[in-house]
Amino acid sequence: MANDPLRLVVFDCDGTLVDSQHAIAHCMDHAFAQHGLDCPGLENTRTIIGLSLPEAIAKLAAPRRVTDEVIDAVTAAYKDAFFTLRQTPDFHEPLFPGVREVLTELDRRQWLLGVATGKARRGLDAVLARNELDGRFVTLQTCDNHPSKPHPSMLMAALDEAGADAPNAxxxxxxxxxxxxxxAAGMIAIGVAWGYHDIETLTASGAHAVIRHFDELPSVLDRIWEIDCDAA
Known part of the structure; x- marks a missing residue:
């Protein structure tokens, strides 16, 4: 419809689009062990996925009272470990069920798509290329140019780049x-139940809705924006 506002749907990457927890935990344990620190393990690592890497490592390392220099070294070791892991033939970082189909449906509706992730741009590009999602997103925001989540900088940049207004995003x-x-960006916030924080935490953080399966997303957005899905 010519008078319809631009709609922008921005996705997190790890834990939302792709299941990367085991790869992240493996590389985090490797990086900590390389510098003589106790490995944080999967359960602790799950709690920091979504933060930018230096912020995440600083949070995991806090009980160990390490210096900033050690945090920088662990960060570099993690990056090296993940780059090496990504080159192995059996590296696996799959899309969650329903991702491709829902992106196609949102494309059909001519809604704009974006990504805002704590990953570096190199890592995000690798994920998108591996899953043949290159070109599906009009805006890609990463930790390279922004403060760590939950600072709204990435989303403000996404709105600006897409030309959308916060109430329509x-x-x-x-x-x-x-x-x-x-x-914080004035946008609608939808949680997903298959990722790294539980439903109670997402709700307490202010989620407008939490979906349990990816294919619920279009109908949830229809209700929030009061759109006739047959006409969309």
Missing amino acids: VIVGDTSYDIEMGR
């Missing part, structure tokens, strides 16, 4: 950091 993410970032 949504962030879809799996952590409280995504929800708080969306609320």
